[in-house]
Amino acid sequence: MSAERKPAVDGPRSSESETRADATPPSRSQPLGMTPLPAASDARTENANAEGTAWLGTVLGLAAWTMFFASLAFAVGWYRMREPWPTLPVSLLGLSLTGLLLLVGSAVLHLGLRRRESPWPARGALLLGLGFLALQAMWTHQAWWTEHVRIPEGGVSASAFHGLTALHALHVLVVTFNLFLVCWRHTRGADVRASLRRHVLGWHFVTAMWVLLFVAVYLP
Amino acid sequence: MSTSVEEKSQPSSDTPTSTSTSARTLALPEDASVDGHRIDALLGWSHRFEAGMAALALGWMVVAVWRFRGSKRAASDGGTKRSRAWVLGLALSTFLVVDGALLVGSEGYLRDVLWNLDVPAKDPRTVRIEINAHQWSWEARYAGEDGRFNTPDDVVTWNDLRVPAGVPVWVQLVSTDVVHGFSLPNFRVKLDAIPGRVNQTWFRAAREGAWEVACYQHCGTSHYRMRGELRALSAEAYAAWLREAGRQAVQAYDVDDSAAHWGWEWKAP
Amino acid sequence: MSLLSLDHKAVARRYLWSGLGFLLLGGLLALAIRWQWAWPGRSVPGLAWALPESHGALTPPTYTAVFTMHGLVMIFFAVTPLLFGALGHFVLPLAIGARGLAFPRLSALGYWVYALGGVLMLASFAVRLGPASAGWTAYPPLSTSAFTPGLGQTLVTVAVLCAGTSAFTYGLNFVVTVARCRAPGMTWGRLPLTVWGLFFASVLNVVFVPVLAAATVLLLMDRLLGTQFFIAGAAAVGGGGDPVVYQHLFWLFGHPEVYILILPAWGMVGDLVAFFSRKPAHGYRLTAGAMGTVSALSGLVYAHHLFTSGMSPLLGRTFMVLTLLISLPAEVMFLNWLMTLWRGSVRLTSPMLAALATMVVFGLGGITGLALGAVATDVPLHGTLWVVGHFHLTMGAASFLGLFAGLYFWFPKMFGRALHEGLAKVHVLSSAVLFLGVFGGQLAAGYAGQLRRLYDPYQYTYLKHLLPLNQWTTVCAFLLGAAQVVFVVNLVWTLRRGRAAEANPWQVGTLEWTCASSPPGEGNFTQVPVVLRGPHALSQPEVLEQLGRDWIGQAEVLPGVAREGAGEEALATVSTVRSVT
Ligand code: HEM
Ligand SMILES: [Cu+2]
């Protein structure tokens, strides 16, 4: 309600503004002419505002999308309650170490955000993401070909292992690709701090979802 | 009046129809069960509430529009504390009365009938039937004289259920293809047949007669033809039928026809 | 405005035309179903070109495809996109004094994803074995490839995923827009109820569409990759999964979805009833709170769709109680609407008539749902046309009439032209009466036991006597279809040569009518308005006294007040653009 308390700004009274409203469409980034609004008075705050909005959108979007993984986990939880869940013939240690790459990436990115200028944390994370994907591919490959954990023969547990691993990997792929785009724009001289901050959220998200995946599917 | 395993693919030829289906459009299907009247009575109550609520809401609306249409002055407030309290109070009391009645009435039926499998479990006369729903027919299995399922004297029928009147009939239900819905409209019975699980319910026929079994879950192209018949017989007629059908079943028993041995050990409730 | 424009009003218009197109398609499919029940197996007039082999008569396989596609088209491609895509996109930023949505590119993208889904839907009609046919609920195993082979079912599943994606994007967009882009002074307590309705529905969209996505993705994997998530019984390999998991996930989305379809209409009814009673809404906070409570509860009641699935008694009882509970806030809201009419000065304009009609059909729809919420009474009614009548009254008729209330109300703002009031009223009234005829007939048939989705209900002896009733219902349905011609004529005629709309034809104070031109230009407002009061400041004595009218803009300064409070409220420059056009 602070708006009501604003100091008067002189300008023509409303009834006098005879211009059609759409005659001079004010662009978003310009100051708004005769009645500058505090929130939009200069390009800097305007920018900060847009950044805040984008950040909030990312946070809420990712938070809501958690429901997707929660639903998958609900399904797997249901199957596990019905019947004993076979132990995976894939090394749990290997799987955890693979997930560790995401966790390390999270940490690197988080710390990297503090040291603004260096492009290396993001590039490092990019490598970690690719490494994660490669290792996950290796584990599923091994499970399929060496251990004969297959679809459809393996039933619902094999379906969950391969299917959910793939769905999660797809998310990691998207996040990694976005990170790649950010790095690329950075090398071309763009200011990417804000967008990096958002994409790091994506990274934290897939990391958290990996933990969920691990608990729901990989643990015996 | 004998349906044996040999003729199982054809429904019996004498077409029983609901003996006296009420021709009144606005009525529930005729109730032929011992316990269904409780549901019907509860529905009757719920209709009274519905009518009352509809009359109140619509009447109020009509009167308001009638009385205040184009009136010179309108009140300038968004309600007073008192008027809002009235709204809350009215909503709350309607809710307590209507929803309360439904809840309590429903709960009684659930406790005594729908979820009370003690009745069929304790009654020595109970008839147990295993039903396997298919695209698009109802295959029913009776234990036969030995009282055990999946034995040579099991009686298997297609789209043809027979039960003694007045006795608990305990149904366990499966499906091996898609989800079906086992309903006996005249007995207020409805239960999903879902692959991978055994569902169960029970009912009692109030009198002898012939009624219909209907599938209420969309189960493919010929869903609408997944119709069966249910006959309630006198205890003697039922026993005679079961004895004769069981005798024929033993003769026709084929050990190697494993597809025919889909029965299961009766599940405890 | 070009097809690539990112402006929220341009996106809204795209959704409007596509949505109306799909509404027509869905309506025609509904008529085909109705025809089949009145004259089973007889050639449907005008369908011979599509079904040459049967001379236009529906066969059992086509019939299953018809009702499946009707449901999916109506929910995902007609009503939701019209309520959110068209009205929501158009109104929401204007009503909160924003220059646009928070994420313009996301909203445009959302439309194109929806359009892609629409194309897939249409394409599915052309593939071998036809479109989807497993019901809009698409329960497995029926919806897996073992029982519904064919590309159509897959295409449609992907199309639903597309519609869901677009719903997720505009849901997110709306939530963030309301949270971040309100004009100065537009506090939460000053939002029009329409915005509240859209806001809550958007929250439901972002929270529950991902659940649908999960169920659908797992189903697609079962269809395409051979996974076993929802397969059990003879078709299962290696132990199989459980079809019931799908049912839970589907309805965990599906029940909130029915509130997603009705919340925007609730909001609009709340506003319109106040506007056209010339009086502030009764219990604004209670109404908004009630909508919020319903939204909060909506995810906790879903298993009432599964009362007959063999749920454990504990779950059954829990969901029965929760379901009955949700009727309390709905009653509060309804009573508030009635109280708003009381002591007002009621004006029966076309939007008001539509709003009142929405109240009637929604009221009846809600009332007929009570018996479905209690397990015992649900047993005879579950899976019958009673359910179909109930949900059509609420999310069919009420959403439809709410949609038209909004369309008639905002049309002048969208297109700068005024629809013909007389035709609009005829359309609203005839639709309302015929809706009651159609869905009342379905309720009656369902009560008498008619099961839904039956190609030929009269296979059953106990349903034979319902034929005349069904014929009457079908006649009503065809008349209802014919009544829509009135709307189309009005629309086409108005767009061609309708008179220019006045600046504020309904004499209300919300921002879109008082601070923007019709249609609003890019950026919506010449200056961002500074909001001073709530949306329903009608019949206020001081306004009547000073301005000689019974309304005042949400951002309009009362001259007297400005004089007194000199510096205080003087960011007064904000215009009521009444003077502008
Ligand atoms: C315009 C007039 C309408 C008529 C005459 C109509 C008629 C019908 C009929 C006869 C059925 C078949 C019921 C069954 O056997 O399952 C049906 C199903 C359905 N309708 Fe409508 N409908 C209309 C509008 C709508 C609207 C506006 C919506 C959605 C918002 C809608 C959503 C559905 C759904 C979800 C189904 C279930 C489909 C299924 O069984 O898979 N309908 N409708
Ligand atoms: Cu069936």
Ligand SMILES: [Cu+2]
């Ligand atoms: Cu529901």
